Amino acid sequence: xxxxxxxxxxxxxxxxxxxxxxxxxxxxxxxxxxxxxxxxxxxxxxxxxxxxxxxxxxxxxxxxxxxxxxxxxxxxxxxxxxxxxxxxxxxxxxxxxxxxxxxxxxxxxxxxxxxxxxxxxxxxxxxxxxxxxxxxxxxxxxxxxxxxxxxxxxxxxxxxxxxxxxxxxxxxxxxxxxxxxxxxxxxxxxxxxxxxxxxxxxxxxxxxxxxxxxxxxxxxxxxxxxxxxxxxxxxxxxxxxxxxxxxxxxxxxxxxxxxxxxxxxxxxxxxxxxxxxxxxxxxxxxxxx
Numbered sequence: 632x633x634x635x636x637x638x639x640x641x642x643x644x645x646x647x648x649x650x651x652x653x654x655x656x657x658x659x660x661x662x663x664x665x666x667x668x669x670x671x672x673x674x675x676x677x678x679x680x681x682x683x684x685x686x687x688x689x690x691x692x693x694x695x696x697x698x699x700x701x702x703x704x705x706x707x708x709x710x711x712x713x714x715x716x717x718x719x720x721x722x723x724x725x726x727x728x729x730x731x732x733x734x735x736x737x738x739x740x741x742x743x744x745x746x747x748x749x750x751x752x753x754x755x756x757x758x759x760x761x762x763x764x765x766x767x768x769x770x771x772x773x774x775x776x777x778x779x780x781x782x783x784x785x786x787x788x789x790x791x792x793x794x795x796x797x798x799x800x801x802x803x804x805x806x807x808x809x810x811x812x813x814x815x816x817x818x819x820x821x822x823x824x825x826x827x828x829x830x831x832x833x834x835x836x837x838x839x840x841x842x843x844x845x846x847x848x849x850x851x852x853x854x855x856x857x858x859x860x861x862x863x864x865x866x867x868x869x870x871x872x873x874x875x876x877x878x879x880x881x882x883x884x885x886x887x888x889x890x891x892x893x894x895x896x897x898x899x900x901x902x903x904x905x906x907x908x909x910x911x912x913x914x915x916x917x918x919x920x
Contacts (some may be wrong), residue, residue, distance in 0.1 A: 634675050636708060639701045641668035642680060645688055646698055721750040722899055724891075725761035725768025727824035729845045731889070732790070732866030734912040741908045746901060757824055757846045765893060769899040773890040774826045774864055783898070784890040785906045788913025792826075792884040793868040795850075795876050797857040799845045803877035810883055819850050819859035826887050827862045851876055864889075889913070 639801055644654035647667065656661040673680050680694035690698060724730065730753045731738060742751040754768055759775075762768030763782060777784060794813060796802040802812060810832055818838040820827050823845070829837035842859045844850045847867065853859040855875030864887045868878035891900060 634672065635668075636705070638668045638672035638675070639705055641665045642672050642694075643698065643705065645669060645681065646690060646694075650688060654767060721752050721903060722746075722769045722770065722905065723754050723770060724770050724905075725751045725754050725756045725763060726772040727755075727759075727761045728774070728826075729758050729864065729866035729870040731909070731912065732753070732864070732869035734788070734909075735870070737912040737915065738909055741912065742905070745884075745904060745908070749901065751773060751836075751905075753907055759823055760822075760892070763894065769893065770902070770905060770908050771892045773892045774887050775824075777892055782892045783895045784892045786888055787818075787891050787906060787909040788889045789886040790864040790889055791886055792862055792864055792881045793865055793878045794876055794881050795854050795861040795863060795868070797854060797860075798875050798877045799857055799879075800860070800862070802879060805879060807880045807882045810881060811836075813860050813862070816840075816860045817842050817858065819844045819853050819861045821847075821850060825850070826864055831862065831884065846902070847871055 640658065641654065641664075644658050645651055648654040648657055651662050651665050651669075657663045658665065665682045669681060676693075676697065678693040678697075679691050680697055681844035682689050682691055696807055704910065735753065739751055754762055756762030756765075756767050756771075758764065760777065760779070760782070761773060773784065774790075794802065794808050796808075802808055805812075814832065814837065816838065817840040818827070818829075819842045820829070821844045822828075825844075829841060832838065842853060844853065850859075850861055850863075850870060852872045857872055862881060865880075866889075891909060893902060899905075
């Protein structure tokens with residue numbers, strides 16, 4: 632016999648209510664149904680969980696251990712239901728380093744006008760899929776190749792690359808920098824979610840030293856301390872100001888493609904609108920500039 636959620640609910644309800652009768656009232660079922668569910672749970676697990684007397688019900692040693700795990704299972708099931716319900720009432724967009732920088736607010740306003748009853752929520756997730764794989768996002772902002780057949784993508788715009796340097800650095804006194812200006816420094820690189828690799832400089836022309844980091848906060852902390860420099864998208868520069876860090880445009884670096892990604896077999900509602908409005912936000916900003 633397989634363990635069932637209704638058995639766990641009945642067991643927890645009896646413990647919380649103190650009696651089978653009160654547990655039945657809390658669950659809206661008969662006392663006999665509660666008794667059968669608890670008995671079936673004990674049979675499935677092969678252990679007595681509750682010691683019953685005419686006046687009270689108390690946990691056995693095994694029941695005490697099972698109770699904590701039963702609560703955890705029921706909490707997780709409730710969380711899964713909230714996730715599904717949330718997906719019907721909002722659209723979550725995941726991102727690893729930055730959402731869409733200066734385009735984010737433009738997109739949010741356009742979305743709210745078209746879909747006032749479906750909030751567009753941006754959620755940080757420092758993972759290669761920006762929350763798609765773990766269910767934290769319905770759509771993800773991606774700035775590096777996503778070679779995973781589970782997902783579809785759409786190109787929505789491009790962004791300029793910016794160097795991030797310490798405000799104490801001589802580079803901070805310049806309006807722009809070149810890639811060659813950075814090679815004598817240690818360059819902070821995030822292999823999992825960042826957009827920069829030594830290949831950006833071409834064969835044999837990369838930085839003298841590389842410092843591996845794990846996420847934007849660690850990256851910025853190193854740079855502010857003067858222990859490294861970095862290269863990132865303009866969205867990061869716009870969305871992540873940090874005392875001690877100056878952002879300068881890299882005038883000879885190729886732009887970064889920005890994609891939206893989603894589950895191939897489960898595209899979210901209003902996806903076409905999101906892609907179209909995002910492209911329009913990037914295009915409108917380009918024309919305004």
